[in-house]
Amino acid sequence: MGRVRLAAGDFDEAVAEFERARRLRPTAAGPLHWLGCAAAHRGDLATARSHLTAALACAVPHRRSLVQRAYVHARAGDQEAALGDLRAASRIAPLDDEARWVLAALSGRPAREVALRLRKAAVTELTGACREQRGGGAGGGCGAREDAGWVRAGALIDAARRLGGEPGPCAPLTAVALIRGGRREAAVELLGEAVRQDPADHRVTHTLALALLNSPHRNTGSAWERCVAVWAALLYDAGFWERVRASAARRYDVAVEAALVPVLRAGLREALERRMPDDGAGTRVAPGPLLQREADAAKLLAAVGGFPSAQGGGVPLYCGPLRVAELGRSAEFGAFAAAHEARALQATAADATAADATAADATAATGTSSAYASLTYAFSELGFAQLLLGLDKPADALAALCELRCSECRARGGPGAAAVCEPECARFDELNPGYAGLPDKHRRLSLDARGLALEARLSMGRAELAGAQPDFAKAAAYWRRALVHSRELERYRETQAAIVDMALGAARAAHREGRLSLAVSTLEATRSVIGANERGRLEGQLARVLADRGISVANDEEAPLDEPAADLRCSVALNPHLLRAQVSLGVVLRGLAAARWSSGSLSGARDTLREAIDQLSAALVHFPDDPDLEEQREAAVADLDHVMWQPDESEQ
Incomplete structure (x- = not known):
């Protein structure tokens, strides 16, 4: 009964039971x-040492008393006494794994040897805990012993990890033991070390992702960023999904086709997004959009082979x-992205000049080239703006482009500084690995940011046109700013053409x-912001x-x-070759002259008829011998002759 109480942590009741036992068998x-x-x-x-010494003095000593007294000596700081007890115990009977690591540590054995013995002791504890779990013993004592076994195993593994300096074998299983033993932070640290040793091991990455997502201490910006990074790495990891398929096939005894992976991936992504907080959680960008950016970048990387x-x-x-x-490979990735960007440009040029390329081949090559070219954007601070543009949120994208500097550069630069980090910034490559391999990386990032700003302003102008109540002044303002960006990028004519196409379509x-x-x-x-070289199409x-x-x-007669x-005057001025407008203007001017005559303004009628005759005469230059124009001109001349003979009461 005392041992059950002791295993449950009820020390007072345990002592009471042990005292009763001693009275019965002194x-x-x-x-x-x-x-x-x-x-x-x-x-x-002190009391523990006294009782254990008394037990050893009995006629038949307890077989574990020497080892337990050694532990008490060690906790009290008396290493020599502890070492003596353990050596004495080893001469009587073989020591268990727990005692062996303590003896190795007290004997000054190498840290690696002690770490190995600690791990072995942890395995022994885990074996006992799992046996308790499978047995499902009655009462609370067995459950308490099971929990105590996990806690003890976690402590031993953590100590071995700190001594050995390596994750050790089977890092995912070791991490699970640490988590069950209440040492989640140690598990995350161990998995992080294992990931750095082999970042392509999806089993380690998956375990780390689960540990981070379910951590009660993840409500900091860096914790969420790390969580997002590892989950995004799994979403497009072919090895991970192959293991998921194989595991499901074994569990349910059915074939799981590879065609299901996109559906499973989408479901996992949605489940992750639901777990992300709505606010920033300490990150510059909220974890939800951060996951979208990271996953989209991983998808692009998968498209080019990883x-x-x-x-x-x-x-x-x-x-x-x-x-x-996080892996410290920004510079390597920069070189990788730069090489693929150059390859993409070469492939695009080759596809454009290859006469025997089929349409399907050209389309596939263009898609691959686009993926290569997008790596620099996606793997940089521009990725957020690119994502927002893809979600049709140009205003948010423009806001994201206003500040691309790290916190240190923002603090140094002030409000008037450039939007990108300074050339000497140590964090530039970390934040923008896609640009790290470019010789003019700061300038390129700045120019590409302008390019995205240009697209955002064009989209905002389009949105103003498409609204229920279009705001043409705002649309023109956005386009003027886009044209300013286009001059910096040497894309002025291209941007003008895009604005005109947009306006013509609307x-x-x-x-x-x-x-x-x-x-x-x-x-x-649109005409108010476009130069002469594109104005003809508009006019x-x-x-x-x-x-x-x-x-x-x-x-409309009324x-x-x-x-x-x-309207017709403007139409004729813009395009004198539009016959319908020329004829209609003549008809309308004659009607307007008649209306002015009826209202008593003979001078107004005469001026309008003279304008009609001049306009129709000019139209006949463009359309000589056109019967409709000639008929209208003759009628206007006759009307003017008739009006000229009428007395003007305003002149009498």
Whole structure:
């Protein structure tokens, strides 16, 4: 009963039972031995030593009393006495694994030997704990012994790890033992060491990912970043998914096809995102978007075959920039990305000039080239802006581009400094491994940031056009800023063409829907920011839309003709070769003259008819002998002759 109480940690009750046993058998060594053990557990080392010494003086000493007294001596700091007891015990009977490591440590044996003996002792403890677990013994004592076994094994493994300086064999299993023994931080540290030794071992990475995700101390920025990095590394690790498939096939006795992996990957990613906090959790970017950036980067890396492992010739890595930085391989990755970017440019040039390349080959090569080219963006601070642009959040992407410096450079630079780290910044490669291999990496990052800002402003302008209540002034402002970026990037003509294409598409859609004023406003706002070299395409479309609007309003018998006349004048000025606009302007000007005559303004009617005659005469230069124009001009001349003979009451 006393031993059950002792295993459960109820020391007072255990001592009471041992005292009763001693009263029943005052000359037996057993009660004294266990009283000594109970006193040692309570920290009363003097009493423990006294009881154990008394047990050894009995006619039949307890077989463990020498070893237990050695432990008490060691805890009290009396190493010589402890060493003497252990040596004496070893002459009587072989020592167990626990005593062997203590003897090795006290004897000054090499740390590696002590670590090996500690691990062996831990295995013995685990064997006992697992036996208790399988047995499922009655009462609380067995469960307490099982828990105590895990705790003791965890302590032994942790001590061995600190002495040996190496993760040791079977790091995932060792980490599980540490976690069950209440030493999660030690388990994470051990797994981190194992990952650095072999980052391509997905079993170690998976165990570390689970330990970090379920850690109660993960609510710091660095902990979440590390958690995100290891999970993203698993999402596109082919070896990990092969093991998942094989494990599921054994468990359920069914074939698990490789085609299911994308579905499983998506499900895992969604489950992880649900576990991520909504706020920043101490990170510059919230863990959810951070996981998206890291996973998207790993996907791109998988598309080009992965990043070679440090050992060379081993299993490649599929991970994101956080993982690369954690492994301390930013410079190597920079060289890798630069080499693949150069290869991508060469492949693109070769595909463009190869006459015998099929369409399918060209498409596949273009996709691979794009993946290579995107590595620099994805494995840098630009990755967040790129992600946000892909999610159609250009304003957020633009905000992400406003500050690409590390915290140290921000503190030194102040608000007026450049948005990228200083050339001498020690953290630049860590934060931007995709650029680490480029000779002009700071300038390239700055230019690429401008390129993404240009795309963001173009998208924001497009969004203003597509809104329920378009804001043309805002759209024009975004495009003007985009054109400023394009000059820095030597992409001015390209950007102008993109803006014009965007506006023409929106205007045509509005035109088809009969929203002519919207189409006109779209084209006019765009025309205000576009230079002469792209203005022709806009003006041709604007001329047609103005003509249609002018004719549509003029056909309304109740509408005044001043606005249709203004639209048609602009249409003819923009495109004098638009016959329909020329004829319609003549008709509308004659109608406007008649309206002014009816209102009593003969001078206004005469001026309008003279304008009509001049306009129709100019139109006949472009369309000689056109019957409609000639008919309208003759009618305008006749109208003017008639009006000229009428008395103007305002002049009398």
